[in-house]
Amino acid sequence: MNPLHRPGSTPVHRLPAQVKIVGALLLVLCVVATERTAYWAFGAYLGVLGGVWAAARIPPGWLAKRALIETPFVVLALAAPFLGGGPTTEVLGVTVSHGGLLAGWNILVKGTLGVLTSLTLAATTSPRDLVVGLQRLRVPAVVVTIATLMLRYAEVLVAEARRMRLARISRGHDPRFLWQVGATARGIGTLFLRSYERGERVHLAMVSRGYRGALPDPGHRAGASAWLTGLAPALAAGAVLAATL
Structure with missing residues (x-):
């Protein structure tokens, strides 16, 4: 929501x-x-x-x-x-x-x-x-696509970050201080790689279903x-x- x-x-x-x-x-x-x-x-x-x-x-x-x-x-x-x-x-x-x-x-x-x-x-x-x-205002398709994916998957990435944090805590490690910045950086890097891989999979799934860079327009x-x-x-x-x- x-x-x-x-x-x-x-x-x-x-x-x-x-x-x-x-x-x-x-x-x-x-x-x-x-x-x-x-x-x-x-x-x-x-x-x-x-x-x-x-x-x-x-x-x-x-x-x-x-x-x-x-x-x-x-x-x-x-x-x-x-x-x-x-x-x-x-x-x-x-x-x-x-x-x-x-x-x-x-x-x-x-x-x-x-x-x-x-x-x-x-x-x-x-x-x-x-x-x-x-899209109806003829904004460049690349900008519309970026906005679409950002709105649709921002919550997914937040949930992924939350799961990763819970996994660290369950293993007895919860980096939150300055001297633990290395662990935090590694977590951010892992989240970036997972997000990139998820984006590739989502794009391939969209293309296989007929996506050509524009959302379906209801026509109103x-x-x-x-x-x-x-x-x-x-x-x-x-x-x-x-x-x-």
Whole structure:
């Protein structure tokens, strides 16, 4: 089960994957292109996303827990005001760099909106539909194939690594300290070889079953109404961006 996908029958879930991919990309581009001092615009972008969450019935708490993946960028954003140079200013009695403060805000707000947009796309689109959507958008076949195998076999490799670790522990060996790095490296090498061999077997099995570099397409194409509905949030974000220029 994919922890990022929330199955549902909402209008957002029913939109063709290629429409949602393009819409998410355009929204992120609008966020990135916005001047960092246009503070109100970022609130407007969050409002646009909030409308999508309401339509897709995605609880804010579900998004908040998965948005913790951006914690390293949050740390960087919080450190930027203290590491930057140039003119200084005071915030809550603490002297910080004005340029660093703006840089930290830029990283924090744009990174957060980008992560939330990606989570929204993942929550409303199954992994297989994402791959089919990329295929319909004429993304190079090699990229689609890599994405397909990664999504399909990431959990298999994680399970294999877990079995190898349990096997080591059952034999009285559990490398976890710096001086045991050699055993850890050997385990990673073994996992790589097993993964490579599994990939060869899977590819041969796929070719023998008629695979020619593309997934079967169910044939549900996006009509004009689907494009208009799916791109409505991106169009709203574009209007916000135009208002800041």
